[in-house]
Amino acid sequence: MNTAYAATKEQEGYIHYLVNYFYTNIFPYYFADEQIHEFEKWQVLSLQEKRVKYNGTTKEAFQIISSLQSLITVIEYVGKSGDCGRYRDVFQRNVELLRRYGIMFPFAIEQFAAKQHYPCSMYLPSQSEWLM
Known part of the structure; x- marks a missing residue:
């Protein structure tokens, strides 16, 4: 018999925060x-798809959280420096870990090499509470 611990609400919430x-x-x-x-529409980074193999255990939650955090860190570094080669293996390892759980992240590290400095997007969080 194997004991598995369920992920906490906080872990689940943090995964959704990172997504x-x-x-x-x-x-x-x-x-x-x-x-x-x-x-x-493609449900990139979604945990709701039928193909997701995430069972809600603590171990799985920690692996998903650490993969998402690692990808964020690598992407932010690559976006500033343009240096894709240095962290390519880390990027690929974390994409593969997400893929093992059925979480789609269909990007190559090169897609994050040129960061826009002043994007205009409805997805960006507002800078203030007042909307004009």
């Missing part, structure tokens, strides 16, 4: 709104 971070703080700097909308 939202990709859509609001990463993707708008590299892709147009139409493309990001397509990512939503």
Whole structure:
């Protein structure tokens, strides 16, 4: 018999926070709104798809969280430096780990090499509470 511990609400919430971070703080700097909308339709980084093999255990939650955090860190570094080669293996390893759980992340590291400095996107979080 094997004992498995269920992921906490906080872990589940943090996974959703990280996925939202990709859509609001990463993707708008590299892709147009139409493309990001397509990512939503394709359910990129979604845990809701039938193909997802995430069972909600603590171990799986930690692996998904660490993969998402690693990808964010690598993408933000590559976006600033343009140096794709240095962290290509880390990027691929984390994409593969997400793929093992059925979470789609269909990007190559080269797609994040040129960050837009001033994107105009509806996906970016607002800078203030007032909308004009």
